Amino acid sequence: MTDFKDTSKAGRESLLAGLNNEQKKAVLQDGGPMLILAGAGSGKTRVITHRIAHLVLERHVPPWRILAITFTNKAASEMKSRAAALIGNIDAMWIGTFHTMMLRILRQDCHRLGFAPGFSILDSDDQRRAVKDVLKDMGIDNTTIPLREITSRISFAKNEMVSPAELARTAHGNPYLGTIARVYENYVAYCKRHNGFDFDDILLYTLQLLREHEDLRARYQTRFLHILVDEYQDTNRVQYELVKLLAAHHRNLAVVGDDDQSIYRFRGADIRNILDFEGDNPDTTVIRLEQNYRSTKTILNAANAVIDKNESRKKKQLWTEGETGEPVTFYLASDHVGEAAFVANDIRKRLSSTADTEYAILYRASALTRNIEAALRERGISYAIFGGMRFYDRKEVKDVNAYIRLAVNPGDNLALTRIINVPKRGIGDQTIEALREVSADMNISMLEAARQASMHPQLSRAAGALARFVAIMDRLSALLHESDTSFALLVERVTKESGLAKQLEADMLTDLSARTRLENMNELISDALEFEKKYLGGEILAAWADDFKSPEEAAETIDDSLIAVATAYLEQTALFSDQDRAENRPDVNLMTIHSAKGLEFQNVYLVGAEERIFPSAQAEENDDLEEERRLCYVAMTRAKKRLTITAARSRLLYGRTQYNPPSRFLSDIPDELVNEVGGSKQAPPRQSDSGSQLFRTLSKLDSLRRKKADEQKRQAPEHNGIVWQTLKPGDSINHVRLGSGEILAITPTGDNAILRIRFAGGERRFLSGSGELSVE
DNA sequence: CATTGATCGATTTTT
DNA sequence: TCGATCAATG
Numbered sequence: 001m002t003d004f005k006d007t008s009k010a011g012r013e014s015l016l017a018g019l020n021n022e023q024k025k026a027v028l029q030d031g032g033p034m035l036i037l038a039g040a041g042s043g044k045t046r047v048i049t050h051r052i053a054h055l056v057l058e059r060h061v062p063p064w065r066i067l068a069i070t071f072t073n074k075a076a077s078e079m080k081s082r083a084a085a086l087i088g089n090i091d092a093m094w095i096g097t098f099h100t101m102m103l104r105i106l107r108q109d110c111h112r113l114g115f116a117p118g119f120s121i122l123d124s125d126d127q128r129r130a131v132k133d134v135l136k137d138m139g140i141d142n143t144t145i146p147l148r149e150i151t152s153r154i155s156f157a158k159n160e161m162v163s164p165a166e167l168a169r170t171a172h173g174n175p176y177l178g179t180i181a182r183v184y185e186n187y188v189a190y191c192k193r194h195n196g197f198d199f200d201d202i203l204l205y206t207l208q209l210l211r212e213h214e215d216l217r218a219r220y221q222t223r224f225l226h227i228l229v230d231e232y233q234d235t236n237r238v239q240y241e242l243v244k245l246l247a248a249h250h251r252n253l254a255v256v257g258d259d260d261q262s263i264y265r266f267r268g269a270d271i272r273n274i275l276d277f278e279g280d281n282p283d284t285t286v287i288r289l290e291q292n293y294r295s296t297k298t299i300l301n302a303a304n305a306v307i308d309k310n311e312s313r314k315k316k317q318l319w320t321e322g323e324t325g326e327p328v329t330f331y332l333a334s335d336h337v338g339e340a341a342f343v344a345n346d347i348r349k350r351l352s353s354t355a356d357t358e359y360a361i362l363y364r365a366s367a368l369t370r371n372i373e374a375a376l377r378e379r380g381i382s383y384a385i386f387g388g389m390r391f392y393d394r395k396e397v398k399d400v401n402a403y404i405r406l407a408v409n410p411g412d413n414l415a416l417t418r419i420i421n422v423p424k425r426g427i428g429d430q431t432i433e434a435l436r437e438v439s440a441d442m443n444i445s446m447l448e449a450a451r452q453a454s455m456h457p458q459l460s461r462a463a464g465a466l467a468r469f470v471a472i473m474d475r476l477s478a479l480l481h482e483s484d485t486s487f488a489l490l491v492e493r494v495t496k497e498s499g500l501a502k503q504l505e506a507d508m509l510t511d512l513s514a515r516t517r518l519e520n521m522n523e524l525i526s527d528a529l530e531f532e533k534k535y536l537g538g539e540i541l542a543a544w545a546d547d548f549k550s551p552e553e554a555a556e557t558i559d560d561s562l563i564a565v566a567t568a569y570l571e572q573t574a575l576f577s578d579q580d581r582a583e584n585r586p587d588v589n590l591m592t593i594h595s596a597k598g599l600e601f602q603n604v605y606l607v608g609a610e611e612r613i614f615p616s617a618q619a620e621e622n623d624d625l626e627e628e629r630r631l632c633y634v635a636m637t638r639a640k641k642r643l644t645i646t647a648a649r650s651r652l653l654y655g656r657t658q659y660n661p662p663s664r665f666l667s668d669i670p671d672e673l674v675n676e677v678g679g680s681k682q683a684p685p686r687q688s689d690s691g692s693q694l695f696r697t698l699s700k701l702d703s704l705r706r707k708k709a710d711e712q713k714r715q716a717p718e719h720n721g722i723v724w725q726t727l728k729p730g731d732s733i734n735h736v737r738l739g740s741g742e743i744l745a746i747t748p749t750g751d752n753a754i755l756r757i758r759f760a761g762g763e764r765r766f767l768s769g770s771g772e773l774s775v776e
Numbered sequence: 777c778a779t780t781g782a783t784c785g786a787t788t789t790t791t
Numbered sequence: 792t793c794g795a796t797c798a799a800t801g
Contacts, residue, residue, distance in 0.1 A: 072790065099791045123791085143797095146785095199791045234790095267789060365787050370792090387789080421777095428777045575791060594788050616787055631788080654786060655792040 015050055015057070015086070019043075026287045027051045031226070031252035033281035035274075038256050039318045040303075040637035041294030041600065048228055048256060049079060052093075053086035055226055064092035065225040067246065071234055073097055073576050075598065079230070091538070094224075098239055099199060099575055102206040106197070109216060113205055118409045118567060120196040121574035123393075126414045127151055127198050133413075134186045137440070145179065154184045158200035159236040159268035161207075164188060195411045203238045210245055221249035232257030232277075236268035244280075253281075259314050260307050263594060263631050265624070275312065292318045292637075294600050296325025299643050302669045303636040309668055310626045318637075327675040329644040332662060336368075336651040340375035342678065343605050343646060347588060348379050350603065358601040359588040362635050364614040367653060368607060369590055376588060386591035392573040396504070396517040397524050401573055403494045406447065407477045408566050413439065413446045420450075423503035426465040434458040435466075447473060472497050480563055487565040488529035495521055531569050536560060593635045604639035609647045610660035632665045650746070657746050659728050733775060 016024055023043060026036050027050045038044035052068060055061040068083075070076045076096045084090050094101055107117060122130060131150050135141075157167050164185035171177035191198060197205065210217045227247045229235070232255035235243070247253035255277060262271045278284045292300055300318050307313070333339035347359055361372055361383075369385060376383045391397060399422050405415040413436075420435075421427040438449040438456050453459040453466040475497055479490055495501040501521065507514035589601070608614055615628035636643060647662040666674075727733070731743045742758045 097791065121791090124789095202791080264789075266787080367786075367792090424778085426777075430777080577790075592788060613787090618787065627788095652792080 015053055019046070019050065020291055022287055022289050022291070023047050023050075026254075026289070027054050029254075029285055029287075031250070033247075033251060033277070033284040034254040035277050035284050035286045036254060036256040036289065037286065037314055037316060038258055038289040039292060039316055040258065040261065040634070041292045042289035042318070043291075043293055044230075044256055044289065045075075045079065045082065047289065048230060049082040049086060051254065052083050052228070056087050056090075061225055062092075063087070063090050064094070065223060066093050066095075066228070067101065067224040067226070068093070068095040068228045068230070069098055069101060069243070070095075070230045071097060073100070075230060076100070097575070098242070099202050102202050102242070103571065103575070105216075105220065106202060106206050106209065109209060109213070110205075112213060112216075113209060114192065115197070115205075116195050116409075118195070118563075120194070120405055120409050120412045120415065121202070121571065122191065122196045122198040122414065123574060124151070124199075125398075126196070129414055129417070130190055130194075130196075130198075131183065131187055133436070134183055134190050136436075138183065138186060140179065140183070145176070150180055150183055153180050154187060155200055156268060157184060158204050159238055161204070161237055161241070193411070194413055195409055196414070200238075203242060207238055207242050207245070210242075217245065218249075220246055225250050226252045227254070229253070229255045230257070233259050233262035233271060233274045234264045234269040235273045237270055237273075240270065240273045251281075258316075260310070260316065260630055261597065261634050263597065263627060263634060265627050271312070275314065288316060290316055290318050292320045292322075294640050295320065295637060296323050296641060298325045298327055298673050299636060299639050302328050302643070302673045303633050305670055305673075306629060306636065306665050306668045307633040310629050312626065326642055328669060328673055329642070330666065330674050330676045331644065331646045331678055332676070333646060333648045334650065336371045336648045336653075337375075339607060339646050339648040339651075340371035343372065343607060343644070344375035344379050344381060346605075346644065347376075347381060347603070351381070351587060356602045356641070357585075358640070359603045359605070360596060360599070360601040360638065361588060361590050361605045361607060362593050362596050362638065363590075363606075363608050364593060364616060364631070365608070366592055368613070372590060372607065381588060382586040383588040383590055384586040386589055387595040390577045391520070391523075391527075392576070394517070394520055396500070396521050397573075399500060400491065400494055400498075400521060400524055401570065403473075403476060403498055404480075404491070404566055405570055406473060407480045408563060408570065410447050410473075410477070411445045416446050416450075419498070420469055423499045425468060425499075427462055427469065431459065431462040431466070480566060483562065485562070486529070487532040487562055487569065488525055490562060490566070491525050491528040495525070528569060531572060532565055535565050535568055593631050596638050597634050600638055600640055602639075602641045604635070604643050606635050606643070606645045607647075608651075609645045609663040609666060610651070610658075611663055612658065612660045613651075613653075614663050614665070629665065632663075657729070727775070731775075 016027065019027065023046070026034070026047045029051075036044075036047065038047070048068070052066060055066060056063055068079060070079060073096070080090065080095045083093070083095065094104070110117060110119060120126075128147055128151060131147060131154075135150075153167075157164075162170075164181055167184055168178060168181035171181055191201065210220065224246055227243065229243055234257070243253065243255075255274070257274050259271060259274050262269060262274070265271070278286065295303070297320055300320055304318060331339070331342050333342055343361060350356055350359075363369065363372075373383065373385075392401070399419055402415040402418040405412050406419070409415070417432055420432065434456070435446045435449045438444075438452070438459065439446040442449065444452075447470070449456070449459070450466045451470050453463040459466060476490075476494060479485070479493060483490075501518070504514050504518040504521065508518065593606075612620075614632070615625055619625060619628045645666065647660075647666075649659060651658050651660070727743055727746060729743050729746065732740055733743055734740055744758055
């Protein structure tokens with residue numbers, strides 16, 4: 001351990017410098033179970049990294065005996081670089097996501113579960129296609145049960161460790177659920193047959209492996225002297241069991257989280273894991289990090305007031321020594337266009353008049369971005385939408401990777417079906433279906449079936465095309481297994497041999513987007529080159545190092561064959577997003593509240609703060625309001641300096657105009673913390689039952705505004721028609737000729753509005769200004 | 777076998 | 792509204 005930073009007294013003190021008492025306690029705590037309740041902006045990452053540094057530098061824990069688990073790769077790399085800055089070389093330390101860490105264990109001993117080491121990792125798209133295949137095999141019409149319903153139920157079952165048999169039992173004769181259970185069972189077999197793991201499997205099978213094999217269990221249990229888990233409130237049951245098992249021997253388990261920020265129930269997070277941690281471990285040391293270093297007093301108090309309404313939570317009260325700051329701004333626009341304009345104007349004003357550089361617009365659902373984007377574009381404000389498509393999820397990139405996948409794992413029928421006719425080579429659905437049949441009947445892979453095409457009458461028609469495809473795969477596989485060329489070169493050969501590059505070049509003549517796709521493909525080659533450098537240089541090495549060797553020793557045993565590099569590369573593309581690929585800094589960041597978690601901005605705009613949007617309609621139906629409230633808390637606590645919340649009285653969403661009152665969360669914010677600005681010219685919101693002062697103020701302002709609007713109307717030339725502002729969908733209306741009808745939708749167009757009306761004879765649209773309409 | 781119109785349906789998302 | 796997905800046609 002020669003390359004660690006010096007552990008002089010000065011070094012030691014700097015580890016604790018600037019930490020508050022609670023933070024110090026968390027860093028210095030000996031061991032045993034520890035629950036660190038870290039409020040938003042309380043310096044959580046700092047505490048974790050400093051604790052790791054303390055363990056290594058002061059307590060002389062070898063880095064390879066520390067396991068630190070995060071939820072995202074982004075969080076992991078952040079933690080790694082900050083820990084490395086404090087400690088020095090930490091290559092041997094296991095810092096990473098659950099999936100990355102468990103994959104390490106799985107790779108080494110997957111044969112004990114009946115899997116081969118070159119296994120594929122199925123992404124959600126593969127998963128869907130796998131379920132489709134299973135349905136076809138079972139002769140189930142894939143319209144009876146929605147695909148997403150099946151995949152999500154299977155995923156939930158896996159997260160809860162419910163086996164197909166158990167799921168069938170809990171179906172209690174319900175044929176719908178019974179079918180899903182049978183699909184689940186066949187899907188598991190399907191994955192095994194194809195030597196593939198889906199994301200849930202990576203965790204579930206690792207748990208199974210460790211539970212069933214005492215030697216492996218003992219090996220990892222003794223190895224990890226200290227285990228740290230970040231974002232513990234978002235763990236699911238499998239993750240909970242994994243952590244529990246791995247920590248069972250030394251019991252030095254520090255979990256860090258914030259129950260108030262648990263917002264991933266929909267993907268299996270179980271808030272009980274954090275709420276019951278003390279109960280599960282009676283000797284737990286609980287540390288509360290309640291001092292916030294991010295937001296103003298006002299923002300914090302407003303957020304506290306909102307979250308305080310939740311019943312099931314560990315009470316926590318964030319406080320700050322920071323300034324009081326400006327009140328929270330609330331703006332109620334007349335419609336979605338006005339809302340977007342307000343936000344965009346406000347940002348434009350601040351961009352030119354202040355030195356602020358951080359702006360984020362947050363929303364509950366991504367459908368809300370459209371108007372915002374338009375408003376920003378109109379004003380020439382640059383923006384970026386956070387959390388779009390991953391680089392590795394682009395079609396052209398996935399196609400190339402599918403060729404590599406198939407070369408590495410010839411049993412991967414999903415990869416095969418993806419690219420057997422990409423680019424087009426005359427192998428259609430019929431042929432693919434026939435291949436599937438032959439492969440199932442003969443118990444061989446589809447690639448093997450294609451190889452034997454001439455022996456099977458169903459395949460004779462496409463035999464020529466199939467032979468050409470097999471020849472391509474043979475060349476690639478020969479290159480992979482026999483050649484000592486570089487991996488990047490292999491990737492380039494894939495693009496050439498497959499004809500993908502040629503195809504894109506041809507497409508460029510007619511299709512402008514083909515250029516981008518070609519660029520992406522070339523980018524993939526440089527990406528592969530970069531990865532290869534890292535891999536051979538030992539940076540990825542720790543992932544493959546045998547447990548108890550130093551990185552140097554491990555370097556000698558590492559497999560540097562092309563196939564090993566390819567396997568590692570495929571793993572990276574399956575598991576890593578590319579959110580770190582920083583693009584030019586935009587003026588404004590647009591993102592969902594979910595993806596804003598963990599981030600902070602000087603100026604935050606929370607838009608669409610309306611009932612049925614936030615909280616969402618389905619959250620209300622499912623009685624999931626506490627989670628929505630936590631989401632609101634997360635949104636508010638992203639703001640450092642200024643928080644603006646907006647809502648619209650009418651909003652065109654999913655092709656319908658909705659009229660929703662402002663979000664109930666607004667009424668939880670004490671009035672003195674809010675400044676309501678500007679406004680609309682329409683009817684007041686539906687009176688809230690909360691009787692909050694804010695709503696009364698809103699109504700007062702509103703009646704003033706209405707008076708003004710009425711005056712303006714009187715001065716303006718009188719126009720015919722009806723006062724559409726008082727109407728809402730569902731109201732009845734009369735037409736001179738068509739008689740009585742029901743309003744379906746109202747689309748404002750300035751003074752006027754388009755009314756979609758259902759009459760006895762069908763639907764018609766009218767301008768509200770048309771003199772032919774009258775209210776009943 | 778590839779292309780085209782109808783139909784459905786729509787929170788949130790990482791790995 | 793908009794987009795993806797899917798059955799029917801040339």
